[in-house]
Amino acid sequence: MSVAFRRESDEEHLEPTFELPIPPGPNRVTARGLALTQAKVAALEAAVAAQDDEEARKTVQRALRYWRTRLATAQVMPAAEGVSVSFGARVTYRRAGQERRIDIVGDDEAEPAAGRIAFSAPLARAMMGAQAGEQVDFGGGAIDIVAVEPIPPEDDAARQ
DSSP states (O other), X not given: OOGGGOOOOGGGGSOOOOOOOOOSSOEEEOHHHXXXXXXXXXXXXXXXXXXXXXXXXXXXXXXXXXXXXXXXTEEEOOOOOSXXXXXXXXXXXXXXXXXXXXXXXXXXXXXXXXXXXXXXSHHHHHHTTOBTTOEEEETTEEEEEEEEEEOOHHHHHHTO
């Protein structure tokens, strides 16, 4: 029989499902970030056990593999000293006349709308090592570092 008339399986035409991309570099986390990752793994494990639909289960298992990898590679960083901008620091800065406050955290716990940015974000990288009263270049302009302090543990827990 000619290959042209052979019935191929339906699975040959499915789009491949790739693993969720892992951010490059070290997986630095705060204590809050580690707790969030552990909670995410537990929730996904429960979701896999409760899932009846095979396709939905595969989707949840894919997310579970990502979060298990992130948990296994997590490096809990010590609390920032608050002298200079570093991982785990709360930074108050002024740019274009507006004052803002951000916390510098790990990739998976970053939430820019809530004022938490990843240490790998361009803004965080530009500020690293700066102290209160200094100016750093960012995006063609200057940023004034107003204050640097550690993220308070009680505030860290309240933001979960």
